[in-house]
Amino acid sequence: MTAAAHTAAAHVDGLSTAAPLVGRASELAVIASTLNGALPAVLRLAGEPGIGKSRLLTELAASADARGWLVLEGAAAEFAEDLPFGVFVGALDDYLAALDDRALARIDPATAALLAAVFPALRRDIAAPALALPNERYRIHRAVRALLARLAGAAPLLLVLDDLHWVDTASAELLTHLLAYPPRGQVLIAVGYRPAQLPERLRAALDRGHAAGRVVGVEPGPLSRDDARALVDGLVPRAELPVMYAESGGNPFYLLELARALLELARAAPPGRAADRALADISRQAPAAVAAAIRQEIAAFPATARSLAQGAAVSGEPFDVIAAAVAADMPQSDALGPLDQLISAGLVLTTDVPRRFRFRHPLVRRAVYESAGPGWRIAAHQRLAEALRAQGVPPTELAHHVAAAAQPGDQQAIDELTIAGHALAGRAPLLAARRFGAALRLLPGGETCRRLDLLQARAASLGAAGWLTESRAALMEAMALVAPGDPYRVQLETRCAGVEHLLGLHPDAHRRLKSALDTLSDRGGAPAAALMTELAADALWRTDWEAMRRWGQDASAAGRHLGDRAIEAAALALLALGEFGLALPEQAEDALLGAATLVESLTDAELAARPDASFYLTHAEFAYERFERVVRHADRGLRLARATGQGQFFIGTLYAKTAALTFLGRLDEAREAADEAVDSALVTGNDNQLGFALQARTRVATATGDLDVAVVAGEESAALLRRLGPSVLVAGSAWTLGEALLEAGDLGGCVTTVLDAVGGPNAERAAGGFRCRAWHLLVRAETARGRLDTAQSWLDRIDAILPRLTPSGVPTTMAETARAWLLLARGEAGPAATAALAAAEAADSAQARLEASRARLLAGRALGAAGLRDQAVELLERARAELDHYGAHRYRDEAVQELRRLGRRVGRGGRRGNGGPGLDALSERERQIAELVAEGRTNKEIGAELLLSVRTVERHLTHIFGKLNVASRAQLGASLRS
Template structure:
């Protein structure tokens, strides 16, 4: 038996330990216990919780906190396999720390007591008394000797004795704990134990009950919260994956970490697994899998059989179903369940039902069964459920795993089950439908059934984001459908085109649609409408505005049902807007809104991709509040109908609208979620849109470093193209450079984007956003004359029916005349600010007031200018626009105005930098690399990168290059 000291300073063994996440309340409680101990009071601390919940990690923190207080910190762990070794955990903790006690032991203990200790602690054994002793009548003398030993170890500065997994402790260890609680050691001693309450023996529970009161603290360790789990996983794991990991792990840190280390990085949704959901165990690290399997193999044979049968039956199970699945009597199953409950493998639920302790325990039980036995057991489970009148979706799980080829009854069950869950769990429906198709013989008699299943499968794949699989299913439908089945062919062609376009093949999308249109006997028949609508979207996306308008004209001559009439109306505003006819676009928006209000969600659901264009058009014409209301309703319909592939578009649109309204914190979170969802959909177009929204809102918030990273990725994803979202992506990236005042680097790219917005992918709103950003940058770079041509272009683009864009045009002119006519510039900027305030655009109002303040100061009206600058700074602070807030504060300081820094900051540091951020920035200016800075300041490389990201945001720059220029005046300060 070897003892060991608790780890102290980082070593090769513990330097990689992940920082503790959350647990503030338990740590505070434990710290108070340590403080009482340091004052000379014995303390006993219990950490109680289920396996893997983090008890051991908290014990490490307790020991580390004790070490920092100058206390000896020692750790022992009880083992399931050493329960016959007396005082095993205590011996493991103390052994290596006893040799130096020497004469102290001789002074305090007599020969017989030392002999007793030498029989347990190898570190005290000698040739004269190295034989082990039986722990019988002498045990109380031994316990007193151990208490003396503990007191001696605590004399130098205190002792923290940590004992883990004491639910496996041998009886003598339990008795020792009982003795120490009844006869506490003198001095600064804290004993901390951890155990699983459901596996603690009655004797241990009774003994630990003595710890309640002043000297004892019990900490019930529960799962991590969702926020703590996200911090635990880190920002490298995207939001959707983090959500899955949290749901699958239940917040248990051990399982959370195990699941996050899966080699493939791809995991099925908890309730929408597309394969055998028991295969998850093969992805778990070997140590986790081995531990779970070992726990099961130590069960009695019947208990193992029942555990395996229960794993087959489901998450929750009842004795009768287990007996049927295992082919045993119910009484026998009940006895085995008693054993499983006693071992904490399963736990009783309400209503005579049971559940495994954790999903991974079920996975282990399932994996331990032979494959052939599982097939038969699934069949028995399905038969049992049929006798109970279970619905198809309850049978499907077992049918998938037990049905054989040609089983038409199984095909019917799976089809019915898919229909029942298709709207809320499309991936699950797709899995069941795919299985049904594999079971279905390919004969003329089954063709109708196959087509029905394929159409349903195409929809299920597509709305769940499995685009390639959805496209392939749609192609198979088109290959099998009779030429005269126009309605179903149109639906399949529309779905195929949608997926082709989302997968980056717009020409293939158009080709499919045109091919189907040519098949129709009459191009104006009702079945042509879905094809025209889809073609309109394709042409809008590729910038062919005249063709989109022609197709809408064709639709106007057709007899359409209310749902399709709405879809056509929803597409009309955007082509009118991009043609420069804002008056018509506004009228079309009113009409589409009126029609949408008359429809039920089920009538809108088929046209959500079209509704996304309607929402975007509403944003472009300046109706942000109305657009947000429509987006909320559309997102709700998309979620309820399971159309995940369109939600990312909607989120990106909503993030853009929120950003312009100055609600940047909300916008950033939403854009991040849109990006995470787009990555799951695996569509370049979708990801481009989401990254573009993320780029814009991050740049408006002043996080230029992160914005530039997102914008660069967006450009790489979409590649060089004149498609509207590709132009928008390049525009967004170039705007980051302009906003960060790197005008030379950004000007050419923004100019190119502006030319596209004026001629090709016409977009008046984004054009004006670009022109204002450039004019602002030119004016603040003391080159106001360069902004004058921009003002002329802005006035040509601004439309009297769009008050937002009209105000932006005024602001561009205010930037351009700030030097030549500062009074006129200030008046024009103030006029723009009022217009922005009336439409709720706080961020734009702040930009206008910043310009008004600067122009007023130039005009000699210092006090009025300072008031406008203060208002601008306050608006930027409320919006979360750090870069612009820094610009306003800098202008105020130049005028001698004292600007308060955020609470907790040292006022002598510039730009609101923290002392550590200033240290990092200073070393960057000196030419040090991130690695050198990390070594110099004893920080991790990630921490240095985080500090630099904050520095870039506060200074309003995208990279290291501008640090020296901005910080030069401050670098000579201490």
Template structure:
């Protein structure tokens, strides 16, 4: 029987069970054989980790094996009654228990049990013990009652949310496991370790030490496990970002996925800093802990959500308009509820993006607007970075606020490589405030953001217009405009135009950015770079700045490989790798293509481990920072790497991602496109007709189109394609296209 179990389940969590298979197996092991004595199982993890969902799945399965299943949960301490966990867990079992369970018990004993279990008060008068000796006697009766319930069938009892457990329930569990009864009883405790009191922690540790308990800790899900919880329409980039933003927490991942709809646009949902300090673009119901907060604590939580992560006591007090002492008191309450946690770099943060969204939208719009105004004022007085101020100015600034426009523009410049979509929004707000023609430097920032955001054609239009004004531009801005125009033309596949732009400035040979673009145009078109007479910098005059030097060395290594100079390519790739590996992620965000050129060259040189490390690093960073224009290049490079080592499944995944990114930029013909140490093509396994059909599949033809072109039936084409999949060990048309492209 199930004891009102779904009363403690969120109905939306009941669906196909995915992930946590290892943990489910560990639970199964407890009941592999009928337990000879009572066992305790502690299932622990943070809020949203899936403790309830995991145990619910297990209880559904063990119920079919004939076990008696009972469940209940603790309530918040403020609303708790004595022995609440124990009584709520056993309520249904005792309500329907046969009379034989109570045989041999006297009236006084039944009265004591009725005092402990309210459901029995319908039969007997309740009596609560008045001294410790009587309490021990009542616990002994309850222990005997559990043994009777487990007499014929194993009894599995689930007590959820034990971090809020009442003292009486904890004391009973301590009593029970001082001398575990010789009966088939399994008691499962679900709780959050960070909120568990010392009594619960000590109890579990002691029983584990005695060998009568096991502990199952729910850590973060893997990326693949998280993907299984998300809508089928979500692309790989979106799945990866949702995994990152949820930190592998299934509850948070599912809420974020629901917020972004069944098929969000590729990688174009709010993530990263936007979730932590920007506009929460989704609304969720208040999390359960919010409903129990005092009015003052709820106000402080809303203020913290407006402030964004990280925040501190002073900021919350100022935004909420309370004293420092009052803010400290309510922050302690929020910390006790585990809604506010210490931030990694100091200060405080909200537990997760779901809590922030719930608190942000719980505040009235008018109050929220005023709160942003107060936050912006405090940050300006404190001399905070423009990006911190911009998070609030975009909500509050009004037309004519030129000072606010300057802050927003500076913030956009600071974040154009780490959050180009956000930088674009801030530039748009700044333009409305300024009500004047934008400064040429702002136009360049906007074009940079557009290009990185996957809109290079729009960026090129702006840059062409800006370049027409080059006579009036400072030399540095003129060179930067030419560099970014050449780059966007390269990303658009306009190789001749990009080459001409990169060589067209008088300072092209002395300007590192333009010179590296000359190299990039050649490498991405699959040819070795050749310096034009009178242009281009000498190879031994590389820029001193490490990130730019690494960029140039990576390009020179790729160019050397394309020119057949293996030894030179190896030397330059090693030097570039030493520089790249010594740089943190922040130093590379302005030139993430370095990692693609370097990784592709290393792959061509047969250095798989280094290639994989650099390509995966770039792939991760372009996703996290929303540089969508580069996503396809990394996906193709990784697909090529997988394919060269016969990992067709991995190649297919990245090929699918490359197809999804097709709108944001062409595939570059990098060094990895040249033959590696193993030139054998899997296509040689195919018959002439199978290879012919594979070629047509790679061109995007449907089965019906192929049938018409070859004069075959639709069924025959399907048969040939099935044989092709089987011979090549693949399962998707994208993988066929990749293999054909690889074979040339």
């Protein structure tokens, strides 16, 4: 045996198992540090193929394992990007299947059902996942987040998710959620990916996490010359090294593959001139040479082994030997010999799970996959689909093979893809849309009805996934199949206009609706009534109150004439909103009452057929200060949306509910509704929806006094919505931000924001009584910065419009509190108190409880200033108790301060109530942070726990140190314990 061949024989085994790790000292240091602290919650490894990402993840897994962590690993795979939640299933499913039932029994049934939507292992007892509404995928995400926290209960958890550049969309969304809301407890998520191929949304989420300090990154580069030499030392002649290093670019995969090719060559032929030349050739131009070498390696296998490898590459990664045999069209018993050949040659590796194997590297799998011809691959998918079908596997799980194999006109495939699409719509809408798309491509010409159904289903799924432009395209394709003027076509046009509004294409939507109406010969029929209702809604976006009123009138008359109570209800609600916008008194009351009565007379099924009826009703009732009713009708609308899977009004309804609950002083519930709105909007990926949801969050946070949260959410919301162009809804968002800025003390910012939002001094863009809210903010901001004359001019505007406003509860409250602030600033404390008391009375009558308590707080302040101490104390005590009960901590603290100023010794009466006098000075948020500091947590950890940025935590800490008069975290801990 020659020396070179000897070397080859000695090391070929070494190459089929992992070579010892070389270099990577700094990367390993970062990795080790993530195991030492609980945070950051995510470690990302980014780099080109073969650079050593997976290897580093393996090292991480081994050290975590050695420390007693629970380690779960999964990887996305090429050619399998459409298996829903594939990466997570790969990492967790086996583990969950092996858990004994008691461990899972403690998960509540609702969460278990949501988890079953992700993990096949949990579908043992649970039939259908209880999720219909794609908007609510975030509930699945929350359930998985809770599951991870639970799995980390006994020991810390490391979740490894590799090759994310091939991630399926459902997993990508789930990971995005986990990046925004890291699971509680010691959970470290480590991800590997090729940055150039990573889906855009996931990249953005990782970058956001990085900016927030929750993601730490490692980017392994080329190995150094010395490390490269160490890697292939003894495998190849020294003389080859410089060329190999240059050609491989220091990439360990290419280095090892070149070494492998050289070894094979040395084995096949003793060294000689021909072999030397071949050696030199192979060392040149990796990766092309490596690809060629792998192709040769595959070609050199006996036919059975080669076809088993190809079957394996088609069936999945990691692959199951039975599935590989099916795909390769050989009996399972014949597959075992060839499998051993593949393993001993190092093409295929074993895994921890018996009967499951993987390829040496994804690049090797790809080469094997491509070595099989496209026709052969289709046949392999066909065989897999048939075998799975025969086993009774449901369509969702074989659709991937069906889509790859089916011929046009294959009815069974069309059915299966359609079923799979509907089954996936709730949890993985983009995949569902792809399934519908595949079914459409197979559908023979002429099946117009089915095509229309599929196109609509595809449009709905795309819309739910936030792909609105594509959703619109699918609707347009459907419209082209139906003659203009056909009632069905009109329905499609109406839906399309709805999508266009969400895209901010208001003129397109308007034109579409008008021309659809023109094509209708029968203006008295149901399609016309529905269309006119949509035109009334369209006017809302354009702030055209007159048009809104006109279309509302026509549509409600048409609905009444047809005996269609749902349409009539929706139209009346819109009419009421239009009349509110025009500040028209009495008529609006009639429309509003009519709408409410009709909605309440509808059965669930009837209302579900026109979800806009309850949606517009909640908004009209909010405008008319019927806060309790808003909550009741919103809850019914939300329940029906969930039950029927119609999500288009979900976020808007949550918005109305949040706003009403805030007025009612039910701030915990309001915050919950706002959080739901934000989470839901995040999964839809729609900026407009997110803008509204963040507006809801701003409102609640301003009321509770979490001003950091309020301002950040408000600014983001205003920025998102500004792109929609001016509209009534945009005005609302900036007005909400204006209030947050006022409370946060940014008076100039408040004035600019409000004026900009409502369209200038006349506040034309704000509807009816909402103008008073804008002017109220301007009075207060100008008063606070000492420009009393300017403040007075804003107050005059309120007074001028006030007599015309119905209902007058909230506008009067706004007018009188504004007046009270201004009078107080002028030193007229007595009249200020009178105004504030009038405000409280007006707010009480409108059930605007939070505003009523705030007015009492102001009245108490004014009475104190007027020297009427006893009356002041009485009012302030009442305000303090009410505000505390509502959870409006910041306003409550103001009441406490006023009371102290009047010489009353009072506790805050906070819900915890057990803190010392020092703690007492802290707000709820400050107290939370102080307690976490006392537990020894870092600012980063606290930020992650409370969903605050590190900067915000720091700012709170400055306040806390000041209030408690301490200088260090240690002193703070001591002070809290004493």
